[in-house]
Amino acid sequence: MTALPATSREWHLVARPHGWPAPTDFALREVPVEAPAEGRILVRNLHFSVDPYMRGRMNDVKSYVPPFKLDHPMDGGAVGVVVASNAEGFAEGDHVLHGLGWREYASVPVQHATKVDPELAPLSTYLGVLGMTGLTAYAGLFETASFKEGDAVFVSGAAGAVGSQVGQLAKLAGASRVIGSAGSDEKVKWLVEELGFDAAFNYRNGPVRDQLKAAAPDGIDVYFDNVGGEHLEAAISSLNVHGRAAICGMIAQYNDTEPVPGPRNMAMIIGKRLRLQGVLVGDHYGLQQKFVEEVGGRLRSGELKYRETFTQGIESGVDAFLGLLRGDNTGKMIVSLDR
Secondary structure (H helix, E strand, O other): OOOOOOEEEEEEEOOOOOOOOOHHHEEEEEEEOOOOOOOEEEEEEEEEEOOOHHHHHOOOOOOOOOOOOEOOEOOEOEEEEEEEEOOOOOOOOOEEEEOEOOEOEEEEEHHHOEEOOOOOOOHHHHHOOOOHHHHHHHHHHHHHOOOOOOOEEEEOOOOEHHHHHHHHHHHHOOOOEEEEEEOOHHHHHHHHHOOOOOEEEEHHHOOHHHHHHHHOOOOEEEEEEOOOOHHHHHHHHHEEEEEEEEEOOOHHHOOOOOOOOOOOOOOHHHHHOOEEEEOOHHHHHHHHHHHHHHHHHHHHHOOOOOOEEEEEOHHHHHHHHHHHHHOOOOEEEEEEOOO
16 A cells, blocks of 8 residues: 555635635645545546636535535545545546545545546546536536427537537537637637637637627527626527527636626527526536547547646646636646646
8 A cells, every 4th residue: 555645735725715816815725634434535636627607606505516615625526546445446546536636635535436447548638628518518418408409509608628528518519610719819819720610719819799790690509608798698689589608607707796787688599589597517417428438539539629728736727727727728738737
């Protein structure tokens, strides 16, 4: 058995942010490491995920997922290697996906751990393109938005982990046109030249409504929303009759301190008979096997591309999260502890 470390470091939320989170809202603390109790495994985390939904968990409000507790370790998706096991079916050296990120070592109940194979795909992909964000894109497009061949699709936040996969999946499934928005000219170029989007625009370069109408003069049938705000209002204007919108995220509003006015054109929903529906990945785990088989095949064939933005070391965890909120990432943002 590998000798266990005496201590581990983990990120705690120590104050609830008001508006944009600040580094002082978090603390990196050292805690003792103990051998796993019965039914548990001790995992050395190799990568953990930072995701936009975590901002909502920093508020003490009732939601679809409980808020982070103050002065407790935060959690989120992670992949790592088992260094000690006290559970049948798991052995030292196994690689697992679990939900106790934001720390170097995690004591994980085996019912909350899933074995993953680093020979089939890089471990980090189980947090992104083959993980929660990938399934969110897949389920949101095909189930929530009821995509069908020939649809014109608009994706906001299209250079992020979810949005970049939505656009590619739509194109591979026969979309007539795929348009994306992103926050830099470099990201726009990546969407068009490497991912195969038909058009993309930098939302910082002018009103979203005008840029979207120029990119989709015949309107859109599906909108995949990762941003909210001005993007949602623009999409409602451009959606065709019987258009559908999958509302996945509203990152433009997560740090607002006052209620944000809704889109000013909501009356269009009536005349156009639009359907706007929220999407939470937890409702769609029944698609997991189909998703992994289909998307895994697309990855192996090279049809589906992805990017990951890494920061190195447990110390970079909060900086990575704040960078994600600013849009510093292209593709999935991951904190790597691999060494």
